Amino acid sequence: MIEIKNLVKTYNADTIPVKALDHVDLKIEEGEFTAVVGPSGCGKTTFLNILGGLDTPTNGTILIDGTDLHNRSSADMITYRRDHIGFVFQDYSLMPVLTAEENVEFIMELQGRPKAERAARSKALLEAVGIGDKGKQFPTKLSGGQQQRVAVARALASKPKLILADEPTANLDSKSTSDLLDIMRQLNEKENITFVIATHDQRVMDRAKRVIQFDDGKIIDTKI
Amino acid sequence: MITKIAWRNLWRNKRRTVTSISSIFFAVILAILMRSLQEGSYGQMIDTAARFYMGYAQVHQKGFWEDKSINSLMTDLQETRTKILSDKNIKGAFGRLETYAMAATDTLTKGVMIVGTEPEGEDQLSNLSQKVTKGQYLTSDSKDIIIGEGLANYLGITVNDTLALLGQGYHGASAAELYRVQGILKHPNPQMNNQVIYMSLPTVQYFVTAPNMINAYILDVHDNRKVDQTVAELKEKLDLDAYEVMSWSELAPEMVTLINTDREGGKIMIYILYVVIAFGIFSTILMMTIEREREFGILTAVGMIRRKIYSMLLQEALFIGLIGIVTSILAGFPILLYMENHPILIEGAKGEAMAKMGMEPILRFTASLDIIWPQALLMALIMIVCTIYPIIHVARIKTVEAIHS
Numbered sequence: 001m002i003e004i005k006n007l008v009k010t011y012n013a014d015t016i017p018v019k020a021l022d023h024v025d026l027k028i029e030e031g032e033f034t035a036v037v038g039p040s041g042c043g044k045t046t047f048l049n050i051l052g053g054l055d056t057p058t059n060g061t062i063l064i065d066g067t068d069l070h071n072r073s074s075a076d077m078i079t080y081r082r083d084h085i086g087f088v089f090q091d092y093s094l095m096p097v098l099t100a101e102e103n104v105e106f107i108m109e110l111q112g113r114p115k116a117e118r119a120a121r122s123k124a125l126l127e128a129v130g131i132g133d134k135g136k137q138f139p140t141k142l143s144g145g146q147q148q149r150v151a152v153a154r155a156l157a158s159k160p161k162l163i164l165a166d167e168p169t170a171n172l173d174s175k176s177t178s179d180l181l182d183i184m185r186q187l188n189e190k191e192n193i194t195f196v197i198a199t200h201d202q203r204v205m206d207r208a209k210r211v212i213q214f215d216d217g218k219i220i221d222t223k224i
Numbered sequence: 225m226i227t228k229i230a231w232r233n234l235w236r237n238k239r240r241t242v243t244s245i246s247s248i249f250f251a252v253i254l255a256i257l258m259r260s261l262q263e264g265s266y267g268q269m270i271d272t273a274a275r276f277y278m279g280y281a282q283v284h285q286k287g288f289w290e291d292k293s294i295n296s297l298m299t300d301l302q303e304t305r306t307k308i309l310s311d312k313n314i315k316g317a318f319g320r321l322e323t324y325a326m327a328a329t330d331t332l333t334k335g336v337m338i339v340g341t342e343p344e345g346e347d348q349l350s351n352l353s354q355k356v357t358k359g360q361y362l363t364s365d366s367k368d369i370i371i372g373e374g375l376a377n378y379l380g381i382t383v384n385d386t387l388a389l390l391g392q393g394y395h396g397a398s399a400a401e402l403y404r405v406q407g408i409l410k411h412p413n414p415q416m417n418n419q420v421i422y423m424s425l426p427t428v429q430y431f432v433t434a435p436n437m438i439n440a441y442i443l444d445v446h447d448n449r450k451v452d453q454t455v456a457e458l459k460e461k462l463d464l465d466a467y468e469v470m471s472w473s474e475l476a477p478e479m480v481t482l483i484n485t486d487r488e489g490g491k492i493m494i495y496i497l498y499v500v501i502a503f504g505i506f507s508t509i510l511m512m513t514i515e516r517e518r519e520f521g522i523l524t525a526v527g528m529i530r531r532k533i534y535s536m537l538l539q540e541a542l543f544i545g546l547i548g549i550v551t552s553i554l555a556g557f558p559i560l561l562y563m564e565n566h567p568i569l570i571e572g573a574k575g576e577a578m579a580k581m582g583m584e585p586i587l588r589f590t591a592s593l594d595i596i597w598p599q600a601l602l603m604a605l606i607m608i609v610c611t612i613y614p615i616i617h618v619a620r621i622k623t624v625e626a627i628h629s
Contacts, residue, residue, distance in 0.1 A: 045628075054525055055624040075529060082527020089627070093522040097232035102225070109225045110527050158527070 002028040002051070002162070002194070007060035009046050009217075020046040021057070022217035030161065031192040033185060035199055035208035043217040044198040045166055051196060052085050052164045053077045064162075082110055086155025086193075088165035092147040094139040100126060100150045101135035107157040125153035129183050145176025152183060156193070165197040169204055181207045226532055230539035233512070241544060244508045248548025249555070251501040252599050255494045256556045259595045260563065262490045264588035266483045270448065272584065273479060274472050275350045276412050279442035280451050281471045283308060283317075283462065288439055289470060294323050295395055297437040298467070307461045308441060313454040315446050318345025319438035321428050325391030325399065327421065329379050336375060338389070338421045340428025340438075349444045352409065352422070359383035359407030366424040370407035374418035381405060389421070394434035401431055494599075498606060506610040509541050513614035520618055521626025534615045538608065545607035549600045557596065563589035 007024040010017050020043045028034060036044045049055040051062060053069055062069040064084075072080060081087075094103045104122040113121075126132050129149040131142075139147050148168060155163050165184075169177040185207060188195050197204055205211050213221040234241045274280045285298040298304075308317045321340035326333055343362035347353045353361035362370060369387070381387060385405050393399035403423075411417040429435050445451055455471045462469060473480045513520075520533055568587040570578060575585030 049624050052525070054627065078524055078527055078529050081525065087525055089522070093519075093627075095229065095519075095523075097229055097236065098225075102228075106225060107526060110529075110532070154526070 001030055001065060002026075003063040004028075004051075005061050005063070007047075007050065007062065008058045009043075009050060009055070010058045013058065019217050021050070024060070024217070024219055026212070026219060028194060028196065030194055031188065033188045033195045033197075033207070033209040035197050035205050035211045036214060037199060037205055037211055038214035038220075040200075042214040044214055046217075047214065048164050048166050048196065048198045052087060053081050082107065083158055084160050084162065086158065086160040086163040088148070088151050088155050088163065088168045090167040090170045092139070092144070092151045092171075094147055094150055094154070096139055099136050099138055100131065100142065100146075100153075103139070103150055104153045104157050107154055111158055121157065122153075125156055126150070128156075128187070129153045130179065143176070144171050145173070145179065148172060148176070148180055149183065152180065152187075156187065160193070162194045162196070165195065165199075167199055167201075168197060169199065169201045174203075177201065177203055226536050227539055230536045231543060233536070233540055234543055237512075240508060240511075244505055244544050245548045245551070247501050247504050248545060248603060249552045251497055252549055252552035252603055253556045253559075254497060255599045256552070256560065256596055257563075257589075258490060258494060259599070260560050260589040260591065261587060262487060263592065263595060264564070264567070264590040266487070267448070267590055268584060268586070268588045269479065269483065270472060272412065273476060274448070276352075277350075277416065278472060278475050279349060280445045280448055281443040281455050281458070281469065282475060283441040283443070283458070284439060284468050284470070286464070286466055286468050289468060289475075294392060294432060294434075294439075297321070297394065297434055297439050299436055299438075304462065304467070305441065308443065308458060310461070311454055311457050313445050313447055313450050313457075314443055316345055316348055316444040317441045318342040318349075319425055320346075320440045320442050321425060321432070321434065321438045322440075323391055323399070323428070323432055325389045327375070327379065328388045328390065329381055329385075332379050334375065334378060335419065336371075336389070336421050337416070337419050338391070338423060338428055338431070340423050340425045340431075342425055343422075345442070345444075346422075349442065355409040355411060356407045357410050359405065361407055361409075362422060362424050364424055365426070366406065367427055368404040368406035369427075370409055370422045371405055372417040372420040373408050373410045374414070375420065376405070376408045378418065383408060387421075389431070391432070393432040394437065397433040399432050498602065502606045502610060505541075505544070505607065506613070508544075509537070509610050509614050510617070512540065513537060513617055517621055517626045518629050520621055521623050521629070524621075524623045525627055530619060533618055537614055537618065538611050541607045541611040542604065545604050549603050553596055553600065557591065560589055560591035560595070564591040 004024055004026040007021050008019070009021040010019050012018055024047065036047060038044055046055065050057050056070055095106065098106060101122045104125055105118040108118040108121060123132065123135060126135050129152050131146050131149050134142060134146055139150065142150065169180060172180060181204060184195055187193050197208070199205065209224065211223045212219055285296045288296040305317055308314055319342060323338050325336055325338055327336040343364055343366070347361070356370060357373060359370065376382060383405055386402050387405060388402050389400065391399040411420055425438070429437060445454060451471045455469050458469045523533060524530060567589065570585040570587060578585040
């Protein structure tokens with residue numbers, strides 16, 4: 001379970017302070033499929049960055065299963081992210097020099113898992129996201145939807161309990177968006193993986209179990 | 225996989241990578257050729273000096289080199305010669321007895337250097353007989369002399385003329401004799417050409433009243449790169465209380481200084497070349513780093529520790545360096561081998577000027593791994609140094625800023 005207490009993030013604290021997050025309190029239960037929505041600049045991405053350990057809060061704490069997420073060194077944070085959090089980015093952010101299979105395997109290699117296990121899991125994950133036949137393709141040879149599926153497979157490679165996705169459907173057409181959301185929902189339901197998705201996309205909101213609305217760094221509404 | 229990624233990253237911008245590799249390739253080739261020519265020239269200098277006068281090494285009576293006295297002579301012992309010749313790098317050892325005297329014709333006098341030698345041995349080392357321009361070369365029982373062309377011109381004498389020599393013999397004995405000139409030679413060393421007189425060893429021994437005595441064994445070797453090792457071996461074989469063994473570098477320290485000074489000058493030129501290349505490589509690696517800031521941000525976000533990113537950058541740089549170095553060695557070494565066997569002949573006025581200075585009019589190269597490996601090592605070091613700042617740059621990247629850049 002994720003417990004967010006009094007989360008504050010202020011940029012330019014020494015000059016003209018901008019509050020990106022303003023005393024945010026929130027609980028996210030294991031296995032939730034949550035959409036974080038709101039206008040541009042409302043704090044969605046900052047919230048996701050801090051929740052993913054990419055950025056540090058000015059104030060407040062995030063407890064994941066009772067442990068303070070930010071109470072670790074930056075090196076420990078990198079390995080924590082590697083082992084416990086999956087990321088999906090708007091522009092896919094795959095390694096262009098690695099094939100789809102290799103992109104998925106890469107995270108497992110960073111974890112030091114054996115080659116055979118990596119190969120088998122990579123294949124299985126690509127099958128699960130519906131592009132088992134594209135494993136040997138480089139990202140540039142894949143469509144946007146296919147690349148985002150590889151990104152989801154990569155995010156799942158380390159067997160994380162939490163996946164953070166920042167506008168994952170922003171560059172996709174309707175069909176690809178629908179397929180991707182199907183895959184994410186299936187993973188959420190079958191494997192009880194928690195998804196937190198920052199989005200503007202109504203289709204994502206429609207499929208989310210909970211929608212949290214941000215404005216001016218504050219949660220102004222929560223719909224279940 | 226880091227190595228695989230590093231390798232593939234190189235080819236994301238083929239043109240830039242090939243340009244960087246090419247700059248390393250040409251820098252190393254150029255450096256190898258420069259060093260090869262330098263070392264070849266030094267070898268030629270040493271060879272000329274060794275072959276035409278001093279030999280690659282000498283064995284003397286202990287203390288002779290210090291005082292160079294006619295009284296510091298050693299008996300030409302077969303036993304000593306046998307010990308010297310037992311070294312497998314020794315090609316020949318022949319006795320020499322040198323002294324100085326006054327040469328006089330009926331109208332002119334001049335101080336001369338008399339070299340008593342074993343004509344066959346001397347010829348084996350220096351092809352001295354080929355330098356005789358008039359008359360005959362010496363034989364081991366010649367009672368006559370051959371003289372330098374410059375000396376002959378100064379004294380106004382030629383073949384079959386008679387020259388009076390007056391000097392000091394062994395232990396204060398007077399040395400005076402008349403000799404017939406049986407040949408005139410053009411010695412490659414201008415100074416020697418103006419003052420040298422060659423005699424057979426028994427003739428000069430008779431002149432200075434020192435029968436069966438010599439002041440040096442002149443040594444010829446099979447491999448002149450192993451002279452120091454040969455000298456060390458001879459020092460173990462010979463009685464060092466009675467003899468001294470000296471290599472050419474000890475016999476001519478001024479030549480060693482000249483070579484070392486010139487060598488350092490050449491190295492400075494190469495370092496300047498490398499600095500220019502290093503700036504090019506540095507800017508390439510820095511560019512490769514800066515344009516991938518976002519990618520590095522993503523990598524750290526998904527869990528790649530920075531040490532692995534540094535390793536990736538270093539490997540990319542080393543790949544570029546290694547390809548450049550290996551291709552330059554593969555292309556350069558055959559060129560060196562060819563040039564070593566086909567030295568460049570200097571013709572015309574420049575060649576004549578070199579010949580007048582006692583040098584063979586050729587540009588000689590040398591093909592040795594000792595020339596190549598320092599260049600390879602230096603270039604690898606440059607690649608590593610050029611990666612330091614880009615690594616520092618990556619270390620300073622803030623993940624969240626990089627992702628959103």
